[in-house]
Amino acid sequence: MMKTGALTLSILLLQAGVAGAEAPVSSLRPMPRADGAAVTRAPANELIEQIVDETTRPKAPTKVVQAALAGGVARSPRPPARPENLHRRTVVAAAGFRAAPPPVVSGAKGAICGDPAIQGANLSPIAGRISGCGVEAPVRVTSVAGVALSTGATMDCATARALKTWVERGVKPVVGKLGGGVAGLKVAAHYSCRTRNNQKGAKVSEHGRGRAIDIAAIILRNGVAMSVLKGWRSSQHGRLMKAMHRAACGPFGTVLGPNADRFHQDHFHLDTARYRRGSYCR
Numbered sequence: 001m002m003k004t005g006a007l008t009l010s011i012l013l014l015q016a017g018v019a020g021a022e023a024p025v026s027s028l029r030p031m032p033r034a035d036g037a038a039v040t041r042a043p044a045n046e047l048i049e050q051i052v053d054e055t056t057r058p059k060a061p062t063k064v065v066q067a068a069l070a071g072g073v074a075r076s077p078r079p080p081a082r083p084e085n086l087h088r089r090t091v092v093a094a095a096g097f098r099a100a101p102p103p104v105v106s107g108a109k110g111a112i113c114g115d116p117a118i119q120g121a122n123l124s125p126i127a128g129r130i131s132g133c134g135v136e137a138p139v140r141v142t143s144v145a146g147v148a149l150s151t152g153a154t155m156d157c158a159t160a161r162a163l164k165t166w167v168e169r170g171v172k173p174v175v176g177k178l179g180g181g182v183a184g185l186k187v188a189a190h191y192s193c194r195t196r197n198n199q200k201g202a203k204v205s206e207h208g209r210g211r212a213i214d215i216a217a218i219i220l221r222n223g224v225a226m227s228v229l230k231g232w233r234s235s236q237h238g239r240l241m242k243a244m245h246r247a248a249c250g251p252f253g254t255v256l257g258p259n260a261d262r263f264h265q266d267h268f269h270l271d272t273a274r275y276r277r278g279s280y281c282r
Contacts, residue, residue, distance in 0.1 A: 112139045113157035118164055119143040120152065126191070128208060133193035135210030147182050153190035156210040159272045162251040163213060166270070170247020171218060174240055179220025186217035186225065188267040197263045212271035218244070229266035232258045249281035256282055
């Protein structure tokens, strides 16, 4: 009897020691039970393998990774289209010339007629091919008051200064911030040894004396051209064109526009001739 009790006690102590040595740190998660299925316990080794497999199994690659693995490059989302009102056509494309740089300081390269706001180059005296033509001290003007001319215009300094005054006092203030402001002037004509309106037997034009320039359009910074031909009688720019025409009277001795005659339907003729008291504007 004593031996049987001692043997039983030894077996119990031995089982308790083994169980304590193999006890897991945390309880294993039970397998999900199927509806109506009998409750069964999976062996410990199978449960451990299942846990390791679920935690270390690689996840499905993203689209970017899939593209890289396939040897391609994943495309970034295309940005939305830029609003139309932010599109900006360059003055070069619209009128064929570059916007003028800011006026340089006095004495710097490019300044002519003793005025840093008038940019261009001094030219040699021009002799006319017919009587009455020619310019004693011509200059080629490329910009005035920071506003570019579509082509270098040949004239004398008195006409260059008048052009600058008109731009500063009669063009920029009238246009204001419309289209971003004034960027350039479209030149229709400058020095040319010819008669008035190219008419046979007429007097020599002020263009032949370096005292005139013809302006066909005002170019805005957004690339829009306010042309004399289309704008003079339009509801959109007519009022502005007429205000600029009036503002030229004073700086220039003669100002002609679409109301003058059939020869000036598409440009403003501006010259510094002083044949009469005051300015002639039509």
